[in-house]
Amino acid sequence: MKLETEPMQEALIVRALEPRLDAAVAVQFKDAIRGIAGDAPDRVILDLERVTFLDSSGLGAVIGAMKLLSPDHRLELAALNPAVAKVFKLTKMDALFTIHETAPKGPAEPFHAS
Incomplete structure (x- = not known):
């Protein structure tokens, strides 16, 4: 799975660049996050705007990514497609x-929690 990172003043933005986060790419996703996690700031925002499909393996990969960060770091999510948001809501993982609603697109742009 291809990811793009962008350091911001407030956090590190990690953008998923593929439309599916499923069993076929879950291991690659976690490996990519593992490579990012070591140098990550306190906040990492995973921008899932381009992801239109997430299955249980993809959900597990996102939770696994959260666990790869040190305990004093936070993984936050941004720009969830309605179908992806539904998976988080139905599994109650949205509480984690x-x-x-959106991910910042530039250094000065704020982002908004839903």
């Missing part, structure tokens, strides 16, 4: 994460 701060979820933002």
